[in-house]
Amino acid sequence: MAQRIVILGAGYTGMTAAMATARRLRRKDVQITLVNPETRFTERLRLHQTAAGQELKNLQIPEMVAGTGIAFVQGRVTGIDLDGRVAHLDGGRTVAYDILVYALGSVTDIATVPGVDENAYTLNTAAEARRLAERLAAVDSVVVGGGGLTGVESAAEIAETHPGLRVVLLSRDVPGSMMGEKARAYLHAGLKRLGVEVRTGVEIAKVLPDAVELADGERIETGATLWTTGTRVSPMAAQAGLTVDDRGRIVVDETLRSVSHPEVYAVGDAAAIRQPYGVIHGTCQSGIPTAAHAADAVARQVTGRQPKPFRFGYIHQPVSLGRRDGVIQFTRPDDTPRGLYLTGRWAVAYKEFVSSSPWKTYGLLKKYGGAVAWSHGGRATRTA
Incomplete structure (x- = not known):
């Protein structure tokens, strides 16, 4: 039977994991399913522009995955049955899996301060x-x-x-x-x-x-x-029985597999990923390379090869100051600042490149796989 690969969440990490996995396993007998509550792709890196009153492009996930072999299911995940290998969705629906990629991310913590x-x-x-x-x-x-x-x-x-x-x-x-x-x-x-x-x-x-x-x-x-301060992850992973850290993030091994359930991979903000300098903090810069690596690990598992360890180092702290100004601080792999930085129009151009519309990025993922995701993130294990 075809291997059933299910990706929960279609943000930057979930989309990257889905597209890169589909590219790597395009000639294999697999079923790849992507689950997300909305059909519209949310450009979270640009939501401050939306809040200011600017209109962003209406990117539809079904259109973005068209022609990849990925089946898109619109639905909200309500729980995971790890023993039965089933994800439960709203409306009483279920999606069965052999391999699960957990990419549900994080949200702003609204419970720490009254009101x-x-x-x-x-x-x-x-x-x-x-x-x-x-x-x-x-x-x-x-x-x-x-x-x-x-x-x-x-x-x-x-x-x-x-x-x-x-x-x-x-x-x-x-x-x-x-x-x-x-x-x-x-x-x-x-x-x-x-x-x-x-x-x-x-x-x-x-x-x-x-x-x-x-x-x-x-x-x-x-x-x-x-x-805008503080983040929290869904309690769903802990409730399902996955091993999590004190913040509810899934604890993973060096290949990004859950330490308690190796059929589950966790990426982005939802995962507690340890590197020599400490646990990665959640950013798009680190999240997208984790997703690209997970796609490679899944492809290796499906084809009977050993997944490789994940390695990541930060390269920058890009900040926009409106549409016409910005500052980019370049960093060491542990995210401490180097002496090099960009400002003004050069910073604007750089920031637009690294956070450019995912329509083009995911289009390239259809063709080239994880190397594209790596180029928009930090120093990760290159899996192309």
Whole structure:
């Protein structure tokens, strides 16, 4: 019987895993099924643009996988039966597998601070980003909670698109703290140029419908709050019985197989992947190479070969500051900054290349497989 390969999740990692697996096993007797709740592909790297009111291309997953032999199933995963090797979907449906690739990713954590769930917007989905865009058109101020790279890009994009809007970026740490001194200074100068009010060393205690309350009791009035700090993964892996770490991520071996269930591979934010410098932190830069490697590992398993160990090193920290400015900090493999960085139009061009529309990237994956994914990520085991 044909080997049944099921990929759960069609974000950047799930799509990469599906397309690269299909390419590698195109002449083998396999059935590849890709499961996702929506038919539209979500460009999560660009949701801050959606939140600012910009329209992105409507990329449809069924069109993207057409001609690859991948069967697309629209559905939300509700559970996994590891003993029966079945994924349960909404509506009582099931999808059986011999090999499972778990690519369900992560979302912004809305449970750590009171009021976030009820009163703040996130960039978890395109629909929520669009709701924020509608709200921004009707208010005169917005607070962005979290000074990580998502918070910085969001604040800059909103400020550039809505020059009359008061944009306040609140952060416990200094934005860009992981960068070198010169790149970080450029980032802050760019935020200042756009009129973003940056406040560091603050702790948000509560999010209200019309304000943010700080730990020291100060209240900052706002027409909308965007929450960008902290992430969490679905509890589904733990509930199914997979071995997970203290954050709920699937613990994998050096080939990206679950240490408790070797028929399951985990990629991207959903996996706890250890390298010599520590556990990889979730970014698209690291996620896409994990998916390409998993595709190679699955192909090797199906054809009776031994999967290779995964190796990864970071190469950059790319940050857009609106559509016309940016800063790229190049890094060592452990993500610490090198002396080299790019700014201005060169940074914009570089950022657009590494986060370019997946339509072209996945089209190339149909033809060439994992090498394309590797070129848009970090230093990984090249599997082409």
